[in-house]
Amino acid sequence: xxxxxxxxxxxxxxxxxxxxxxxxxxxxxxxxxxxxxxxxxxxxxxxxxxxxxxxxxxxxxxxxxxxxxxxxxxxxxxxxxxxxxxxxxxxxxxxxxxxxxxxxxxxxxxxxxxxxxxxxxxxxxxxxxxxxxxxxxxxxxxxxxxxxxxxxxxxxxxxxxxxxxxxxxxxxxxxxxxxxxxxxxxxxxxxxxxxxxxxxxxxxxxxxxxxxxxxxxxxxxxxxxxxxxxxxxxxxxxxxxxxxxxxxxxxxxxxxxxxxxxxxxxxxxxxxxxxxxxxxxxxxxxxxxxxxxxxxx
Amino acid sequence: xxxxxxxxxxxxxxxxxxxxxxxxxxxxxxxxxxxxxxxxxxxxxxxxxxxxxxxxxxxxxxxxxxxxxxxxxxxxxxxxxxxxxxxxxxxxxxxxxxxxxxxxxxxxxxxxxxxxxxxxxxxxxxxxxxxxxxxxxxxxxxxxxxxxxxxxxxxxxxxxxxxxxxxxxxxxxxxxxxxxxxxxxxxxxxxxxxxxxxxxxxxxxxxxxxxxxxxxxxxxxxxxxxxxxxxxxxxxxxxxxxxxxxxxxxxxxxxxxxxxxxxxxxxxxxxxxxxxx
Numbered sequence: 001x002x003x004x005x006x007x008x009x010x011x012x013x014x015x016x017x018x019x020x021x022x023x024x025x026x027x028x029x030x031x032x033x034x035x036x037x038x039x040x041x042x043x044x045x046x047x048x049x050x051x052x053x054x055x056x057x058x059x060x061x062x063x064x065x066x067x068x069x070x071x072x073x074x075x076x077x078x079x080x081x082x083x084x085x086x087x088x089x090x091x092x093x094x095x096x097x098x099x100x101x102x103x104x105x106x107x108x109x110x111x112x113x114x115x116x117x118x119x120x121x122x123x124x125x126x127x128x129x130x131x132x133x134x135x136x137x138x139x140x141x142x143x144x145x146x147x148x149x150x151x152x153x154x155x156x157x158x159x160x161x162x163x164x165x166x167x168x169x170x171x172x173x174x175x176x177x178x179x180x181x182x183x184x185x186x187x188x189x190x191x192x193x194x195x196x197x198x199x200x201x202x203x204x205x206x207x208x209x210x211x212x213x214x215x216x217x218x219x220x221x222x223x224x225x226x227x228x229x230x231x232x233x234x235x236x237x238x239x240x241x242x243x244x245x246x247x248x249x250x251x252x253x254x255x256x257x258x259x260x261x262x263x264x265x266x267x268x269x270x271x272x273x274x275x276x277x278x279x280x281x282x283x284x285x286x287x288x289x290x291x292x293x294x295x296x297x
Numbered sequence: 298x299x300x301x302x303x304x305x306x307x308x309x310x311x312x313x314x315x316x317x318x319x320x321x322x323x324x325x326x327x328x329x330x331x332x333x334x335x336x337x338x339x340x341x342x343x344x345x346x347x348x349x350x351x352x353x354x355x356x357x358x359x360x361x362x363x364x365x366x367x368x369x370x371x372x373x374x375x376x377x378x379x380x381x382x383x384x385x386x387x388x389x390x391x392x393x394x395x396x397x398x399x400x401x402x403x404x405x406x407x408x409x410x411x412x413x414x415x416x417x418x419x420x421x422x423x424x425x426x427x428x429x430x431x432x433x434x435x436x437x438x439x440x441x442x443x444x445x446x447x448x449x450x451x452x453x454x455x456x457x458x459x460x461x462x463x464x465x466x467x468x469x470x471x472x473x474x475x476x477x478x479x480x481x482x483x484x485x486x487x488x489x490x491x492x493x494x495x496x497x498x499x500x501x502x503x504x505x506x507x508x509x510x511x512x513x514x515x516x517x518x519x520x521x522x523x524x525x526x527x528x529x530x531x532x533x534x535x536x537x538x539x540x541x542x543x544x545x546x547x548x549x550x551x552x553x554x555x556x557x558x559x560x561x562x563x564x565x566x567x568x569x570x571x572x573x574x
Contacts, residue, residue, distance in 0.1 A: 068455045069471040141493065150447035150496040153479055236454075236480035247479055257482050261456030 042278065046271035049073075053265060060272060066238050068258070068266040075273055077240045081155070081248035082224055082280070084241055085234075088159035089166055089223045094216055096163070097170030098205075101215075104171070105178040106200050124168030132232035135161040140233055149245055153235030156244040161229050166219035173218055177211020178204055210291055217288045224280055227252035251277045333548050338365035339372020339385030342458055343536045346405060347385055349568050354555050360548055373399065376539045382549050386537040387462070394539075401537045404556050406571040408503045408533040409463050410520035412488070412510040414495040419443040421514040424531055428467045430498060433475030438496075450478035451490050451499035459484070463500050466532055502569055522571045536570065 049055040055073065063074020100120065104113050139160050140152030181204050189199040205212065235247025236257055249257075255270050255277075262270055337347060344366035351362035367375075369386040376384030377397045390401050411427055413419060419441050422430075429435040431450055439445040453460035455471055464470060479497075481487050487499040492509040503520060506512050512520050515532050524530035538553060555561045562572040 065472070066455075067472045069461070072472070136489075136493075144494065151449045151479060151494060153490075231482075237477045238480075239476050247477060249480070257454045257480065258456055260482065261454065261458070263456075266456060 039278070042271050042274045045268050046273075046275040049265050049268045049272065055265075055269075060269070061276070064240065066254070068262070068269065071265070073265075073269040073272075075251065075254070075276065077238055078249050078251045078254050078273070079276065080240050081234075082250040082252070082277075084155060085158045085162060085230070085248065085250055086220055086223045088155065088244075089162035090216065090220060092159060093163035093166040093219060093223075094170060097167050097215070097219070098174055098212065100167070100171045101175040101178055101212075102200055102205070105175050106204065107196075120168050120171045123164075124172070127228075128165065128226060129228040129232075131161055131165055132229035135229060135233040143245075147245065151235060151247060153233055153247045154245045155234075155241050155248045157233040158230050158248060158250070159244075161233055162223040162226060165226060165229060166222045169222050170215045170219045173215035174208070174212045177208040177215070180211065181207040210294055213291045214288060217284055217291065221281060221284050224250075224284070225252060225277070227256050231256055251280075332359060333546075334361045334363055335383070335546075335549055335552060336363050336365075336381045337383045337385060337538075338367050338375045338381040339539075340369040340387040340536075341366040342387040342407065342462055343369075343385035343404075345458070346536060346565060346568050346570060350404075350556050350561055350564050351552075353561070353564050354552055358551070358555075360552070362552065373539055376541065376544075379541065379544050382540060382544055382546060383553075384539040386539055387534055388465075388537075389535060390537070390539065398541055399539045400542055401539045402553060402557075403535045403573055404538050404553075405536045405562075405565040405573060406522075406525045406533050407462055407536060408520065408522070408525045408530065408571050409459065409466070409500050410503055410506060410532065411498065411500050411513040411515070412491050412506070413498045413513055414491060415509070415511045416495050417443060417511060419513065420511060421517055423516055424467055427515070427532075428469050431464075431467065431475065431478075432469050432473045436475075447496055448498060449494055449496040450475050451487050451497050452478045452480055453487065453500075454480050454482050457482075459500070459502060462534065463532075466534055503571065504569060525571050526573065533571070 050057045050060070060073055060075060061079070062076050063072065064076055065072040065074045066077070100116070104117055104120075108116065135157060139157050142152070143149060143154065143157055144152035185203050185207055186199055189203040190196070194202065230250055231253040234249060234253055236249040236253055237247040238249055239246060241248045251273055255273050259267070259270055337351075344364060347364050351364060354360070355362060364385075365381070366385075369388055372381065372384035373386055373390070373394055374384075375381040377394070377399060384399075386401070387407065390399060395401075411422065417438065419438060422441065426435065426441060430441075430448055431452070433450075435441060436448050437445065438448055452474055453463075460471075464474075479490060481490050481499075484501045484505045487501050488505055488507075488510055491497040491499045498513075501510075503522065506520065514520070515530060518524050518529045518531070520530060520532070525533040538556070540549065556565075557573070559574075562574055565572045
């Protein structure tokens, strides 16, 4: 019973259609699988000392002493360092980034914007270790000489490097948000006699609020996860910082610094440090999702 | 039917590959033949060097060398009891250990140099002073005959073999290290940090010495390989193979002979320790 040729061709077409759908699905699944593998691996390794070897998770989170060779694992100084460094970078980076975005979107003549915009985007493409080298060669000696410090490797050096590093994220995302504000808002405000700058701060920025908040959270993620640049300028001392000039060891650098030689429990504790870091990122993503949901309304 | 198989294959085969890549295979361990197994155990500092020497030696000899890094004292005990044919130690033997009938053979030396900024006038310290610096008992160069400025201590990261060796020789533990010390990974990083900070003091391996930093003498003795070999430079330690003469097989003796040959000592030099010749 021979089928008509058209039906046969159609059948082939549908099969191919379905097959390519599966190929795409698999590609999409790859990233999910990677995520699950990474989470699984980090948690499997990191939880082990607490469930199997009787270490206290509370002591791990709030302990002041990190001396792996003497079986002491406390990451409190690093948690504090990570939080301080991130907040500090936000305080410096967000206003600069936001003003840059406003300038590019609202004020700058097209010619000027054409120079600044690519420059900011290029900043995002610089490998992070180069930021570290720049920090070590320029920022660290500068702080050392001008503040009369014994060592320039410090919290403030970390903050400065991170502030520069988060600029591209903050600028690009908030610029997009500002540009998305309908022209009629500006026209209405200007027509009522409000000045240009007044319009920007009273009308445009509030209207772009959720986009700008997204920019801030993304910048925060960049700051808290950064490793290579920080390792070179932080000094990596194991103290709870009490001043901007103290050298610090954020969570990320602790992992990168010691993973090379770590074995056994020491290595598992570094994975556990990774879990804490991961939790910070998860919280940030959760906040981000909340903001976007709000922005949608 | 065919369709289903294709989908199945698309998802399952890569998954299987992924998963099998995650499970370590132990096949390679047992397959590298050799009719004689030479058991060596001991110091974790000597271990990496011994591994390199064994790898080089196994290229041309029909032997399987098993190295267990379990610490100097355990290695010495194993050699005494005959559990291992050869023990590795990164410290001199104690008298009672020699009394147990152990023979020691120095296979190389480990040397570490304390370095400061070239502008620093302090160029000679005692081991006790080095200890005081790294434990934070002395915090100003003035107390050591230098300028009136704060000392910035630079250390390697916890777990590093150089750091373990330095602490062991100088005589302080990781917990005693001054808390606000800068921690840098790698010899090169320590060197750069010290070279760019006139307050700084750190320690590096011999082969990293150059003009960018100023090497500090220990008890008036310069950090040089010949001073390590003649025993005057104290920031060093011997790497030993220890064994009982009656337990040492011909194969074991041949391995030791290889280590002491110029070829073996070249491997030692390449792995960053001081050869005995």
